[in-house]
Amino acid sequence: MTDSRPAAAARTAERPSGGPPAMDPAEVIRSKPYLAALLLAAILGIPISAIAYGFLALVSTIQQAVFDDLPQQLFSGGTPAWWPVPWLVLCGLLTGLTIRYLPGNGGHSPAFGFKTGGGPPADKELVGIILAALTTLSLGAVLGPEAPLIAIGGGLAALTVRLVKKDAPPMALTIMTSAGSFAAISTLLGSPVLGAFLIMEVAGIGGATLSLVALPGLLASGVGALVFVGLDNWTGLGSFSLALPSVPPAVDPTVATMAWALAMGAAGALLGWVIRWIGLSLRPVVHLNRVLVTATLGLLIGLIAMAYQLISDRSFNQVLFSGQDALPALVKDAANYSVWVLIVLAVCKLLAYGLSLSAFRGGPVFPAMFIGAVLGIAAAGLPGMSLAPAIGMGIGAMCAAMLRLPLTSTLLATLLLGTDGISVTPQVIVAVAVAFVLTNVLPIPGPKPAAHQH
Incomplete structure (x- = not known):
């Protein structure tokens, strides 16, 4: 469900012998453009994480209204077992229409798992990705929000970079779209580090080049985590972070x-x-x-x-x-x-x-x-x-x-x-x-x- 933006950075930085000279990651990190990219990543982390929080809050609100509040108002003896059936039909209808008629197919199919390949979503595809995920998650289908958020965060970051500089270098676009994805799932899995690790393992990169992509991403993710905490304290809607308040006692391995x-x-x-x-x-x-x-x-x-x-x-x-x-x-x-x-x-x-x-x-x-x-x-x-x-x-x-x-x-x-x-x-x-x-x-x-x- 993710793309190969970090992998693209790795290919740019690690040229095969006989090609252009390999990029020195340390030299890149010391450069002014990279420092500017770090600043932009931190700035982008604020609105992208706020949008991600709003998306999750909207999903939670619709779920609560449709499957808890509405049946409680209509039925005094508890929610009947048939209640989810018409809503799941509506879920399939709206999701199918979105994928069929809006650009971008609503994003990648989750049947193939987390996928690398391709770039960030095009600007015109973002609406379809958001709507397909919203109907899927809100009305009861059995999927999670992490993949759409990764695509949305990367797409919004890419859109911002193109607006700031239409001829932005591929490396800059790669780094910033990765940072946007990091920020969008900053606390969803319980820790900004875990979300970042997920994206990096999907991309399959390592070595010195990893720092070029990881550093702006981690910075955006840290800023995003602060935004999630602040919005939770302000709105009281929840942190939307995976956690187990009650953990069974552990025992030593046997x-x-x-x-x-x-x-x-x-x-x-x-x-x-x-x-x-x-x-x-x-x-x-x-x-x-x-x-x-x-x-x-x-x-x-x-x-x-x-x-x-x-x-x-x-x-x-x-x-x-x-x-x-x-x-x-x-x-x-x-x-x-x-x-x-x-x-x-x-x-x-x-x-x-x-x-x-x-x-x-x-x-x-x-x-x-x-x-x-x-x-x-x-x-x-x-x-x-x-x-x-x-x-x-x-x-x-x-x-x-x-x-x-x-x-x-x-x-x-x-x-x-x-x-x-x-x-x-x-x-x-x-x-x-x-x-x-x-x-x-x-x-x-x-x-x-x-x-x-x-």
């Missing part, structure tokens, strides 16, 4: 938990394969009639959520949305879930996630984390297993399977558990490694994508 890490990694890889198979297999059908099929998929997601509430007697909201808001409550109340309910929840969330990947627009991180947490809670009762390492292993394995970013997956699982994450790191690493290897060994799910599809 032979049993290390052995279970192998099984958790394998389970994560297999579940991830099934999810991606659903998403990729349905994409050719989606392209037959974008609007009709997307609305139909929305109907199916709504029916899955309805079935979960009827079977488990728990809210359909656990199946809908990215899972970012539902994850803390799930972990806090883990002891109150039977294994049967957890299995039903995992199956329903998995199916809804796969259907959402095929046609809607959003990011894959939070649904993968939620399913991983459900998997971990269900496995916590196994002999020799305890809750904290089980949750960490489940989240790490599912993220590795869906994102195919092993380092970021490890950090997502361990940092989420706070100080207890240190104790479970060895098990998480094993689970992530197994899931990542198996994901790459298993056959590629779904039909081979056509070059023209988005």
Whole structure:
């Protein structure tokens, strides 16, 4: 879902032998244009992070109004199980119309995970990306906001650079668009560093050139984090940052938990394969009639959520949305879930996630984390297993399977558990490694994508 802006910087700075002289990163950092870029990155971090905060606040407000406030006003006996069905149909209809008729296809398809390649969105594509993500996230599809925010932040930064200087050098455009992406997700994953790490691992760069892109990005991300905190204090709408207020107590690694890490990694890889198979297999059908099929998929997601509430007697909201808001409550109340309910929840969330990947627009991180947490809670009762390492292993394995970013997956699982994450790191690493290897060994799910599809 991200682009290759940092990778482009790496290619510019590291020329093959026989080409133009290689750029000296230290010399670039000392130059006045680069120092000016640092200043511009800090300045851009303010409006871009404010726009990202406003987008997340709007999504949260619509979700609250449609799925909580409105049914409470209409129904005295609780929200009926069928309530999400018409809204998911509307979600599919609006998202399909946006992708079909507005420039830019609403951004990249999340069925392919986080992708490199191409530049920042063109100016005319930003409206479609914003609207497709807004309808997807607000009305119940099972995707997260991180990928659209990365695209929006990069696109806004690129637009600003073009307005300031139409003939800006490619390196300057690369650095500033990366900084915009950093700022847009500055606190979404719980830490500005984690969001920056996600973008850098997706880009696949390293060495001395990394600092050229990372430094302005980290600066913009730090400024953006301050803006998020300030807007939260001012508006009271929330920080929209992933966190677990209640963390299960950690235990030291044991032979049993290390052995279970192998099984958790394998389970994560297999579940991830099934999810991606659903998403990729349905994409050719989606392209037959974008609007009709997307609305139909929305109907199916709504029916899955309805079935979960009827079977488990728990809210359909656990199946809908990215899972970012539902994850803390799930972990806090883990002891109150039977294994049967957890299995039903995992199956329903998995199916809804796969259907959402095929046609809607959003990011894959939070649904993968939620399913991983459900998997971990269900496995916590196994002999020799305890809750904290089980949750960490489940989240790490599912993220590795869906994102195919092993380092970021490890950090997502361990940092989420706070100080207890240190104790479970060895098990998480094993689970992530197994899931990542198996994901790459298993056959590629779904039909081979056509070059023209988005």
